[in-house]
Amino acid sequence: MTIAAPVPRVIEVISDLENTDRWANEAKSAKVQEHDDQGRPTRIVVTLGALSFTTDSTYEVSYGDGSVTLTCVAGKLIKESTIDYRAHDEGDGTTRLVMSSTMEVTVKGVPRWGLDRAMGSSAEKNLQSIKKDAEG
Template sequence: MSSEPVVREVTINAPVEKVLEAVQDLENTDRWASEAKAASIRSRDDQGRPTRIVVTLGALRFTTDATYEVTYGDGSVTLTCVDARLIRESTIAYTAHDEGGARTRLVMSSTMEVSVRVPRWGLDRAMGSSAEKNLASIKKDAEG
């Protein structure tokens, strides 16, 4: 079962650099859906940013470890699932847009295809809820 693409955005009272710093704090599981139980960095680039992470996810009665490759662009961070028992495909992309006056519009887009039977509406609802929690956490940290 795959989700429809979920797109959420938030305006943050902080410059792009500070927002991206909060996004890149991938060891802090508050960045993830409430289903995230733990995260560990497996590799970093020459700037010290995570390039491979493993996240332990648990929802309903399912628990799985998911390995994500992390790539960086100009004002963006993308996480692509490369290995997970219950997830066939998952991509989470953050793009930060400078709104001027030390304000940033952060857009999060995510997709997921799972290998377990769940209703599409349930997956879409969970993905939307996770995206909103995730953005609220990033906003709080970047503005704090």
């Protein structure tokens, strides 16, 4: 997705994990447990809701040059999850944002195609929300 904002602004929006529910559509709330020496969240507990399920999951957050990665380290319904955002300067004041995610859940009876469809829809909504906030 192309966003009419510079990379630092886009990363700032993504890194505002105290307000995850503003841009992560499956997140109902988030609580930061730890910060790094720059004040950025490095461990958060997120209450997630999707496909009529609600659960708390703990994510560790790492930062790179133009990237933010959230890795699930504890959760009841989530076996494994990684969400990776990579922001690339397009050279004209805009940013190309690429999001990738993987998720393995322990919920019985949810077909893989259903999970994939829900994840794809959620990812698109998340990117649109990040774009709107960064450009706002």
